[in-house]
Amino acid sequence: MTEKLSELIDGELRGDLATQLSQIVADGALRQTWSRYHRIGAVLREEHSPLSADFAARFEARLKDEPVILCPQRDGNAAIVVVKASPDESVGVRLWQNLALAASLAAIALLSWHQFGNPAVKRGGPDYVAQLQQSSQKVQQRARPADDLDIYLFEHGQYASVSDLNGLMAYTKFVSYGNGD
Amino acid sequence: MLAGLLGGSLLLSVPAFALTPGDWLMRTHAASKQLNYRGTYVYSHNGRVESMRIIRKIEDGGGVRERLYSLNGAKREIIRDNGKIWCYLPDRKIGVHEYLQVSSRQFPNIVPQDIASLKRYYRLRVGKQVSRIANRSASQLVILPRDRFRYGFDLWADQDTGLLLRASLVDFSTRLLDQYLFVSLTIGGDIPDRELQPMTARKDLKWYIGTSENMSQSAAASDWKVGMLPPGFTLRQRIQRITPLRQARLEHLIYSDGLSATSVFIEDISPDDTRPLSGPKSMGAVNAYIRYVGNARITVIGEVPERTVEMIAKSVRFGTS
Numbered sequence: 001m002t003e004k005l006s007e008l009i010d011g012e013l014r015g016d017l018a019t020q021l022s023q024i025v026a027d028g029a030l031r032q033t034w035s036r037y038h039r040i041g042a043v044l045r046e047e048h049s050p051l052s053a054d055f056a057a058r059f060e061a062r063l064k065d066e067p068v069i070l071c072p073q074r075d076g077n078a079a080i081v082v083v084k085a086s087p088d089e090s091v092g093v094r095l096w097q098n099l100a101l102a103a104s105l106a107a108i109a110l111l112s113w114h115q116f117g118n119p120a121v122k123r124g125g126p127d128y129v130a131q132l133q134q135s136s137q138k139v140q141q142r143a144r145p146a147d148d149l150d151i152y153l154f155e156h157g158q159y160a161s162v163s164d165l166n167g168l169m170a171y172t173k174f175v176s177y178g179n180g181d
Numbered sequence: 182m183l184a185g186l187l188g189g190s191l192l193l194s195v196p197a198f199a200l201t202p203g204d205w206l207m208r209t210h211a212a213s214k215q216l217n218y219r220g221t222y223v224y225s226h227n228g229r230v231e232s233m234r235i236i237r238k239i240e241d242g243g244g245v246r247e248r249l250y251s252l253n254g255a256k257r258e259i260i261r262d263n264g265k266i267w268c269y270l271p272d273r274k275i276g277v278h279e280y281l282q283v284s285s286r287q288f289p290n291i292v293p294q295d296i297a298s299l300k301r302y303y304r305l306r307v308g309k310q311v312s313r314i315a316n317r318s319a320s321q322l323v324i325l326p327r328d329r330f331r332y333g334f335d336l337w338a339d340q341d342t343g344l345l346l347r348a349s350l351v352d353f354s355t356r357l358l359d360q361y362l363f364v365s366l367t368i369g370g371d372i373p374d375r376e377l378q379p380m381t382a383r384k385d386l387k388w389y390i391g392t393s394e395n396m397s398q399s400a401a402a403s404d405w406k407v408g409m410l411p412p413g414f415t416l417r418q419r420i421q422r423i424t425p426l427r428q429a430r431l432e433h434l435i436y437s438d439g440l441s442a443t444s445v446f447i448e449d450i451s452p453d454d455t456r457p458l459s460g461p462k463s464m465g466a467v468n469a470y471i472r473y474v475g476n477a478r479i480t481v482i483g484e485v486p487e488r489t490v491e492m493i494a495k496s497v498r499f500g501t502s
Contacts, residue, residue: 007392017397017483087500110290114293130225130472148427149457149462149464149469149482151277151424151426152272152444152469152480152482153464153467153482154268154277154279155444155446156442156482168254171249171259172233172249172361173224173464173465173466173467174232174257174259174268175233175249175250175251175257175258175259176224176226176233176251176254176257176465
């Protein structure tokens with residue numbers, strides 16, 4: 001049946017289309033496969049961003065599912081209420097799964113743009129390589145700080161007192177600087 | 182400091198829920214000075230998540246060696262060998278070698294009398310709950326600001342050792358601004374030197390060596406004055422030095438309320454220097470404000486709200502008036 005699904009996607013299905021379609025729809029696994037094929041196709045055609053716009057927001061929300069503070073502060077004098085959400089013991093594992101997924105999808109997006117987004121450039125040819133290098137340089141230029149704020153951030157790092165509770169972690173923002181800030 | 186360390190050690194045997202906020206902070210502070218550890222944590226901010234690796238080794242004589250690097254993006258890296266620090270910026274093909282201006286003996290040094298001062302500007306509460314972070318039991322300290330000039334903190338420390346496992350920065354409305362969260366952590370054990378070596382060779386970068394004259398607060402005289410500060414912020418240190426990169430004269434003033442710190446940089450600029458746009462700039466939870474006064478660039482930077490850096494920056498004046 002999977003073979004028939006593949007033929008259907010490729011436009012090569014022969015025979016009684018209605019009957020075969022109904023068989024596909026009735027099969028849960030095939031429905032998922034059908035959906036997955038189309039999601040991948042959409043990514044390759046750039047119909048959808050591989051990372052949904054709210055990916056990071058949802059990710060942060062997941063992190064926030066750990067114990068959270070609820071603090072009604074309408075007048076700045078309200079009591080602190082600390083509540084604990086259900087412990088999320090596998091957040092670390094899911095974090096890496098999500099990061100790996102994000103990396104994979106980002107790689108697909110990059111490849112698909114070069115393969116399908118710019119047909120004038122032959123994949124693997126010299127223009128293709130030059131274009132890859134150019135896009136890489138553009139990314140670096142955008143990320144490069146022009147105001148030495150990163151150096152100030154470095155200098156400031158040793159005084160970020162709360163972070164000093166964990167030594168060099170005070171410099172995290174400096175190390176992170178340039179990765180999109 | 183010795184008393185603080187001893188106090189921190191003794192506090193390790195006290196159940197976290199029985200600690201006062203001051204005890205909690207001292208215990209965590211002591212743990213950061215005493216323990217070898219290596220771990221991976223995520224830094225979440227501005228809708229982005231980055232993973233970082235940190236390795237810390239306490240040497241026999243009490244010296245500290247550390248290494249911090251990003252696991253993605255630019256290969257920026259910090260190597261610390263006691264009071265010396267090397268900052269690798271392969272994305273800019275440069276390195277900066279500096280000497281730490283502050284020893285833990287000087288600042289910050291959380292002692293009980295500071296807690297009383299902190300309570301004027303923050304609400305502090307030790308949480309009753311226990312969470313699990315990086316497969317370790319963690320206890321909570323919530324620190325919330327009493328005004329909108331500073332941020333608050335949601336801190337979680339290892340119950341066994343006091344080591345900080347998670348730190349969230351929140352604004353006055355408790356909106357999450359950024360977060361550090363360990364996902365794996367090994368405490369104790371030997372750390373071989375090779376783990377403290379940088380991934381970028383020093384010879385591959387152009388190095389700028391910092392020299393500085395650390396001036397005490399009382400001895401420092403300056404024509405630059407900061408006119409407005411948030412309640413509780415006082416001058417903790419004044420440093421005059423030559424910047425490694427531009428070889429320009431720089432004055433660095435550090436203000437703090439004991440938890441939050443803000444730096445004011447006043448740097449001489451020449452007409453040929455590129456002038457970045459003045460005004461506010463945000464880097465996640467870090468805010469900065471740049472303005473120009475004559476031939477000086479004023480940059481105020483800190484993990485404080487934009488209104489705070491702007492207020493301070495706009496109040497910087499030259500002269501005694």
